[in-house]
Amino acid sequence: MSEVNAVTPRTLAQAGALGIVVVFSMVAGGLITAQIVDDDDPSSTPLPQATEPIVSTTPEATSASVSQTEFAVLPDLPALVEQTIDSVVRIExxxxxxxxxxGTGIVLDTDxxxxxxxxxxxxxSDIRVQLxxxxxxxxxVLGADPGSDLAVLRASIQPQRLVPATFGDSDAVRVGEPVFAIGNPFSQEFSTSAGVISAVDRTTNSSxxxxxxxxVLQTDAALNPGNSGGPLFNAVGEVIGVNTSIENPDGRSFAGLGFAVPSNTAMRFLPQMLAGDSVEHSQLGVTGVDVDTLLAEQLELSVEQGVYITTVVPGSxxxxxxxxAGGVSIGGEPGPGGDIVVAVDGEPVNSxxxxxxxxxxxxxxxxxELTVRRGGDELTLTASLAPWN
Incomplete structure (x- = not known):
């Protein structure tokens, strides 16, 4: 059973600290993120926004330059590191x-x-950054997006020392594309690792x-605790992702499965974080299953494609x-009588x-507007999306 922006319980187990005094949150499947464990609310006073950040996106350059590498190796990694390392910071x-x-961070502008x-x-508390x-x-902390595992800081560093990073178009990233990361793994300052994009369109969950x-972008470039928040660069030195987590059954070190929040996600919510806001995300509040021929026959449905609603969150x-909702049986099978969502604002949905x-x-x-099949009838229901709860 899959969920669409419903309330999701999550269990975290603590593993031992590695080399630095941090604790790792480990979730089902071995996905871990380095964090400090604290029950207190990490509130901070929002700071006023200064001048507009110098952040550029250049998808044309990304596509052209990556195709020239033919997905072999980075053309000149030492030169790329020299070009980009001044846009990376160590966060203590x-x-x-x-x-x-x-952890690690990415310079957005000279402010x-x-x-x-x-x-x-x-x-x-007591956050310090080092170039x-x-x-x-x-x-x-200026603004945050816990739902995307992103945050923006404002540091007191002389503007002339700050070198803003250039952000690329993460939607243009292709599997096999060469990438490199710069960060502070296990407190080893400004370390570089390189690899390829192993997969695109992955999903992960905010802890x-x-x-x-x-x-989410998957990479085999080595990522370890301390790389969190740092950049994943493409072959022309553009940030295409923010390194956020690794997956490893033993929960302690890198095993070739690293994940980065895509740059386009960061750019979408950056204006709100720069304004000092905490980003909210939309929520429908249902769980459901894909409709297929077998389910249609089992529940005597009028269509063979769409999303069968099994649970509706109260107040959503x-x-x-x-x-x-049709509910779920004791054996976990969808119960009868649920709506089938077949389109959102006229766009068909099959899963x-x-x-x-x-x-x-x-x-x-x-x-x-949700186009819904209920029995043999087609209905249009209107939903006003609520904040994630």
Whole structure:
């Protein structure tokens, strides 16, 4: 059974610290992220936005340059590292138990805005950043997007020392494309690793909200605790992802499965974080299963494609719109009588993933029209999307 922006319980198990005083949150399947564990709310005073960040996206350059490499190797890795390393920062902070945590960040502009993972700064204090040239400064959390595991800091560093990164189009990334990462794994400052894009369109979940993060990039470039929040670069030195997690059954080190939040996701929510806001994500509030020939025959459905609704979260946008759920039997099978969602705003949906993606690309407060089959009738229901709960 799959979920579309429903409330998702999540279990975290703590593993031992590795080399630095951090704790790793480990979720089902071995996905881990480095974080400080704290029950307190990591609130901070929003700072005013300074000048507009110098952040550019150049999908044309990405596509052309990557095709020239023919997915072999990075053309001149030492030159690329020299070109990009000044846009990478080391982030140090003090956790609630007094231990030091180390992560990585990306320079956004000359006003001191730094992009990183939310789990790097969640629940910490006394944040300091260090540039590759050794310059240091204090930093404060400006805005955050826990649902995408992203946050923006504002650091007190002289503008002339800050070199903004260039962001590429993560939608243009192809499997086999060469990439490299710069970060601070196990507190080893400004370390570089290289590899390829192993897969695109992966999904992972925020450890803080349970929300699914989509279009995630998978890489075999070595990532370890301390790389969190750092850049994944393409072959022309553009940031195409923010390194966020690894998957490993033993939960302790890299095994060739690293994941990065796509740059386009970061760019979508960056204006809100720069404004000092905490980003909210849209929620429909249902669970469901893909309709196929077997399910249609089993439940005597009138269609053989769509999303069969099994659960509607009370008080959710789906509940208010009047969606009807069929429930789930004791054996886990879908029960009878549920609605079938076949389109969102006129766009056909044939799977739970398609439905989730349609909701995810919309904002809180947006109104969507759901085309629904109920028995032999076709209905149009209107849902006003609520914030993720």
């Amino acid at each position: 902070s003090v956790g609630p138990q007094g231990g030091q945590s180390v 001191g805005h730094i992009l990183t993972n939310y789990h790097v700064i969640e629940g910490v 590759h040239d050794g310059s240091t400064g204090t930093a404060e 803080f909200t349970g929300r699914t993060i989509r279009n 946008a789906a509940h208010d719109a009047g969606l009807v 739970i993933e398609q439905l989730a993606a349609e909701i995810d690309r919309r904002n809180v407060g947006d109104t969507v």
